Amino acid sequence: MAVLNPVTKAQLRRFCSVKRGFWSLVIILILMFISFFAEVFINSRALVVYYQGAFYFPTYADMIPGKTFGLDYSYETNYRELKQKMDREGGTGFVVMPPVPYDPYENDLRLNEYPPFPPSFSHRHFLGTDNVGRDVLARLVYGFRTAILFSLGLLFLNYTVGISLGCAMGYFGGKFDLFFQRIIEIWSNIPFLYVIIIVSSIVVPSFMVLILIMAFFGWISITWVMRTMTYREKEREYILAVRSLGASHLRIIFRHIIPNTISVIVTYAPFAISGGIVALTSLDYLGFGLPAPTPSWGELLSQGWQNMEAWWISAAVVSALVVTLMTVTFIGEGIREAFDPRRHTVYE
């Protein structure tokens, strides 16, 4: 559809007029952009290396052994040391490092000092390091990427199951609806946390496994909502009208019911995303989330808790959590406002 429906247009306009929601969306989009291209901003690999008349761009390339640059080892080049060496020697060669020259897995250890190191501009650890010397900012950003991808993936799975099943329940009703209602009631009584603990004690959950387990329990609420909405829509006269035109069930569901329930689907999404972030963070905090070296906010949070004197760890992760959850919630609020059918007139 090239031209946007005027209803949608009006909703978009109303969303943009809710300033808090609009700017939150801008902030979240910037954060997502930074985290998806985090290799450019936060990485131990150089952006550009100029060595003996040739340019190298190691960021997204294969590993370049140290011998390439005249170093005496064949494992991956340590670009920070290469930069220091080149700066010392002068000459035509140069190395451009990202603003934060550390990757999230790397332990930056020094002689006679023990991590965690406090924030320092000279070492380019803007938010300090954790207790094994990994850069906190790097872990925050990469952790954000994991969390957002996790939430989006979870949202997608939950919506696929929830919308199709909820629509079917509401549309076909009868015994089918009754059967799944009871199934859901039983299902929602399975203690979700225990299942995760049991599963993660048997296998170390990978990203996909964790999403699947979460989706296993997460589809219920959107299913209920869609079921109710479909029930309401299908009895309206315009649905009867298309039915009497001879439309098939699929046509009615996809062309008429879902477009008219889209406001619920969209309004629900930001809250589901913030729910996903919180769920992943708390699982990681408890140690039942993603396996150990994966950068994650929950793991940072538990480190911050164990090292209260290294205040920068907990301060960073708590503020990141607050900012993210608040912006996502503001976006949700803005969307809800934009989709609210009851518009209030305010006399000033």
Add this chain to the structure above:
Amino acid sequence: MHEPESKKISRPILDIQGLKKYFPVTSGVFLRQTGNVHAVDDVSFSVFKGETLGIVGESGCGKTTLGRCIMGLYPLTQGRILLDGKPMSAMSRKMRKAFSTRAQMIFQDPFESLNPRQTVRQILEEKFRIHGVSQKKTITQIESLLDQVGLDPGDLTKYPHEFSGGQRQRIGIARAISMTPQIVICDEPVSALDVSVQSKILNLLLDLQCAMGLTYLFISHDLSVVRHMSDRIIVMYLGRIMEIADARNIYNHPGHPYTKALLEAVPVADPDHPSKRIPLKGEIPSAEHPPPGCRFSSRCPVAQSLCFEKAPTLSVCRHDPGHLTACHFPLSG
């Protein structure tokens, strides 16, 4: 328009035989059925080609349910619907889909019956799409449809909320008459509209009937509208037919006490008009527990003991084969 005599010779286009529609009343977790709402209870009649058959009754008497049953929107509890002598129940899915090009429906509320997220073009195209008409043919057909119902081609890109009630109902009518149906079921097509707009829509319906040779099943609670439109009239009460007769006959010489009461309840714009109405006692009984015997017996001013025991059948009234009344003691004169 009004030539019922000549029309009666033609064969019925639609035959309703013993149609029953009960809605189950359920309760408890497992939705156990505890009763039935007798929305339409044993209704039989025929619709002849080219006529307008009016159906009147108070709200809740089953008029709308009857229309929706005929349209195939509700499954029947019992009974048969014959189209050109062929029973609908014996039709395959494909034939049922084809049926939707022959019978169409105009809905009561033009604010509800159009999808708010579709343009007029999309709304009108829908039917051609469903029945696989080519794009080119669709466009020319839609243009002529707009012309027929008095809408502007520029309206095609607009959305329903940009129109007034009367214009929306025109869109609904255009949708109903697309692909030239034979029967159009008009389910209270003007009751949601302003009085000033009502007559325009009614005249449009009459013009279309003339031009396309449509047969109307005209459902309404408004007696004056039905009188204006119909050749024959069916009076319904609590899911049953009380009386069937020619429009003129039923207004001048009602045979059923209910019809009489209904007619006398129409307000007359004359303060000196002598009121001789028979006031109806009480409320309509619940359709879940209709009274035994005659449905109207609980409120009938002339009911006798027989009326409470035995339900009357539709029988010829005053030796006029076109005038049927379901009453043990039909009114005379």
